[in-house]
Each structure stands twice: as C-alpha cells, then as structure tokens.
Amino acid sequence: MSIRPYVLTEKEFMNQEELMYPFEERGLQFGDGVYEVIRVYHGEHYLIEEHVERLYRSAEAVRIEVPYTKEEMYKKLDQLLQLNEFTGDGKVYLQITRGTAPRDHTFPEGVTANLYAYVMDLPRKVEWMKQGVSAITQPDVRWDLCYIKSLNLLPNVMAKQAAAEAGSFEAILHRDGSVTECSSSNAYLVKDGAIYTHPATKNILHGCVRIRVEAFAKKAGIPFHEQAFTLDDIKSADEMFLSSSTAEVMPIVEVDGDQVAEGTPGTITQKLQQAYEEDARISAEQSIFSASGKKALS
CATH class of the missing domain: 3.20.10.10 (D-amino Acid Aminotransferase, subunit A, domain 2)
Incomplete structure (x- = not known):
C-alpha cells in the first residue's frame, strides 16, 4: 500500500516528506486528538458526509477546534484526491490533534490544532x-x-x-x-x-x-x-x-x-x-x- 505524495495540513498542501511536527505535539505525547478513515472507490470518497460529521462530533466532544469549516473540509478532501491524481481504490486517513505546546495535562491556550490527511492505495479484500x-x-x-x-x-x-x-x-x-x-x-x-x-x-x-x-x-x-x-x-x-x-x-x-x-x-x-x-x-x-x-x- 503506497501513500501518495501530497498531504493536507492545517495550513496548506505539501509533500509528505516536508511534513514535520515538534516532539511536544499533543497527539504524540497524550493521544490528544481524533481521526477518521474514509474509503475511496474509483477516485471518489464513499460516505464522506457521514465521516466528516463524525469527525466534528468527536472533535467537539474533546473540545478541539477543527481548523476548517465543514464546507472547507469537503473541498480540501476533494482537492487532496485531485492533487494526487488519485483515481483508484484507497483510503484517506485524517487526524486532528489539540496542537503543539509545552507538555502539560491541561489544555494549552492560544494554540492552533494540528491537522494532516493523506491518501493511500487500498484494494478491496x-x-x-x-x-x-x-x-x-x-x-x-x-x-x-x-x-x-x-x-x-x-x-x-x-x-x-x-x-x-x-x-x-x-x-x-x-x-x-x-x-x-x-x-x-x-x-x-x-x-x-x-x-x-x-x-x-x-x-x-x-x-x-x-x-x-x-x-x-x-x-x-x-x-x-x-x-x-x-x-x-x-x-x-x-x-x-x-x-x-x-x-x-x-x-x-x-x-x-x-x-x-x-x-x-x-x-x-x-x-x-x-x-x-x-x-x-x-x-x-x-x-x-x-x-x-x-x-x-x-
């Protein structure tokens, strides 16, 4: 299963090799984040509305502010497939964490959430x-x-x-x-x-x-x-x-x-x-x- 080169972040699209987060990232240190896995068939998302809705419910439950509106998220996820010229069967992995801050159990103030999403090939079983x-x-x-x-x-x-x-x-x-x-x-x-x-x-x-x-x-x-x-x-x-x-x-x-x-x-x-x-x-x-x-x- 190969990961396609371009990934979506909270700021922009970039090559996966450029994606780096500091070691004081709350997803790494606390598991302080949420995620989704979206199936893709012949280059199109399947059940994307259900997945995006659940993503925002999960984020709200743990009080993480998603850096995109739902409408923006739909567009960004479509762009992710287009940018990678993905037309096969695969999956999109999308993760959002509370962000990067000095390690402390309490929520950091003034910190933007970290987000990344990537697409990879996944044949049907x-x-x-x-x-x-x-x-x-x-x-x-x-x-x-x-x-x-x-x-x-x-x-x-x-x-x-x-x-x-x-x-x-x-x-x-x-x-x-x-x-x-x-x-x-x-x-x-x-x-x-x-x-x-x-x-x-x-x-x-x-x-x-x-x-x-x-x-x-x-x-x-x-x-x-x-x-x-x-x-x-x-x-x-x-x-x-x-x-x-x-x-x-x-x-x-x-x-x-x-x-x-x-x-x-x-x-x-x-x-x-x-x-x-x-x-x-x-x-x-x-x-x-x-x-x-x-x-x-x-």
Missing part, C-alpha cells in the same frame, strides 16, 4: 469477503467513551495483535460476556432471519458503514435489532459478520476456533454485501459475486 474470516474473543477493556474516534487506541491495538497472533482477522470485544464491537469494526449476529448488534451507545463507535448496513437491512425487509448479543449467542448463530470502512461487510465464519453455523458466508450477509456494492458503485468486474461466478441474489 475480495477473497476474504467471499470466503469469510475467523475471529477471536477478547475482554473489552477500553474507556467508556468509545463513540469518540480518538487516538487512544492501545487496547484496540493489543486486541488486534492477539487476533493476528491467533491467525485471525479480528477480535470480538465483550464486557462480561456481552459483545460490544470488534477492535476496529462493528459486530453483528444473525438469528432466525434477523440482525442483532449492540445499540449505538457511548460504548461503541457509531460506524459509518453500520449506518448503511441498517438502511440496507430495512430496505430488504430484514429485521434489524439494536440489541446486544452474548458470547453464548454466538454458539447458536445462523450467521455473523462485521463492518468497517476498510473491511466493508465481512462474513465471520469462525470464532475462537469454532465454526459459525455452516462455516460459510450466509444469505443475509451476502445480500448486505451486494447492497453495499451497489451503494458504493462497485464495478461488475470488481464485484465479489461476479468474480466468484455467483449470480446476483434476489
């Missing part, structure tokens, strides 16, 4: 989407304000690393047996034709793709319940899947070494995948269905 992935379960030891997309991700990193060391794609997080979400995605369970997922409380990130998944389900007449499920419920699940900007709608076919139902992506999951592809305007050549020779689901 087609084979994993077709076959499904495995996951492990881990206790959710994060702070209580997970709806804020903050830079404080060490618990997420540790859970993701545990999954990687177990040969799995993701770690499903739980609090006393009640599933919240995954280390970097939202988690769903399908039972008797209905979808279950943790309510959008302060304890989970309100995923942008999660919003779309709910809309896809309702349009297809699939019951969608914001109701937490448990580790015990997983044992009798008909299907499981996760969603995120980089993983899209990803089937989970194994948890902690145990097969989920038949161990293959389920019908409801595939319907949501197809709805996602249509919404994101994925070409027929890139579709996980045409690539596998499957017919479109009715």
Whole structure:
C-alpha cells in the first residue's frame, strides 16, 4: 500500500516528506486528538458526509477546534484526491490533534490544532469477503467513551495483535460476556432471519458503514435489532459478520476456533454485501459475486 505524495495540513498542501511536527505535539505525547478513515472507490470518497460529521462530533466532544469549516473540509478532501491524481481504490486517513505546546495535562491556550490527511492505495479484500474470516474473543477493556474516534487506541491495538497472533482477522470485544464491537469494526449476529448488534451507545463507535448496513437491512425487509448479543449467542448463530470502512461487510465464519453455523458466508450477509456494492458503485468486474461466478441474489 503506497501513500501518495501530497498531504493536507492545517495550513496548506505539501509533500509528505516536508511534513514535520515538534516532539511536544499533543497527539504524540497524550493521544490528544481524533481521526477518521474514509474509503475511496474509483477516485471518489464513499460516505464522506457521514465521516466528516463524525469527525466534528468527536472533535467537539474533546473540545478541539477543527481548523476548517465543514464546507472547507469537503473541498480540501476533494482537492487532496485531485492533487494526487488519485483515481483508484484507497483510503484517506485524517487526524486532528489539540496542537503543539509545552507538555502539560491541561489544555494549552492560544494554540492552533494540528491537522494532516493523506491518501493511500487500498484494494478491496475480495477473497476474504467471499470466503469469510475467523475471529477471536477478547475482554473489552477500553474507556467508556468509545463513540469518540480518538487516538487512544492501545487496547484496540493489543486486541488486534492477539487476533493476528491467533491467525485471525479480528477480535470480538465483550464486557462480561456481552459483545460490544470488534477492535476496529462493528459486530453483528444473525438469528432466525434477523440482525442483532449492540445499540449505538457511548460504548461503541457509531460506524459509518453500520449506518448503511441498517438502511440496507430495512430496505430488504430484514429485521434489524439494536440489541446486544452474548458470547453464548454466538454458539447458536445462523450467521455473523462485521463492518468497517476498510473491511466493508465481512462474513465471520469462525470464532475462537469454532465454526459459525455452516462455516460459510450466509444469505443475509451476502445480500448486505451486494447492497453495499451497489451503494458504493462497485464495478461488475470488481464485484465479489461476479468474480466468484455467483449470480446476483434476489
């Protein structure tokens, strides 16, 4: 995955090699900042309104003043793709911190926020989407304000690393047996034709793709319940899947070494995948269905 040369900052566009911040940068020393990851397909942002809205909600929650208005942010992010002549599939990483100031826990006065955004190539995980992935379960030891997309991700990193060391794609997080979400995605369970997922409380990130998944389900007449499920419920699940900007709608076919139902992506999951592809305007050549020779689901 290659990062394209031009980056957006709080002041201007510049070459990535010119981007430098002092060591007393609050994002580096305190994790005092927020971020977003925006998916890009064929050179166009996907769900950019949802991501920008969430960025500003997160910044407001931690009292960071974003250096651009929302309207300016939309224009700047479009310019970032144009300046890099980016026309493929990728992602934009955008980070805002409280700024640079002598190290002290209290907020510095008269300091401008630091911002940078860059775009990099990111092909779709087609084979994993077709076959499904495995996951492990881990206790959710994060702070209580997970709806804020903050830079404080060490618990997420540790859970993701545990999954990687177990040969799995993701770690499903739980609090006393009640599933919240995954280390970097939202988690769903399908039972008797209905979808279950943790309510959008302060304890989970309100995923942008999660919003779309709910809309896809309702349009297809699939019951969608914001109701937490448990580790015990997983044992009798008909299907499981996760969603995120980089993983899209990803089937989970194994948890902690145990097969989920038949161990293959389920019908409801595939319907949501197809709805996602249509919404994101994925070409027929890139579709996980045409690539596998499957017919479109009715």
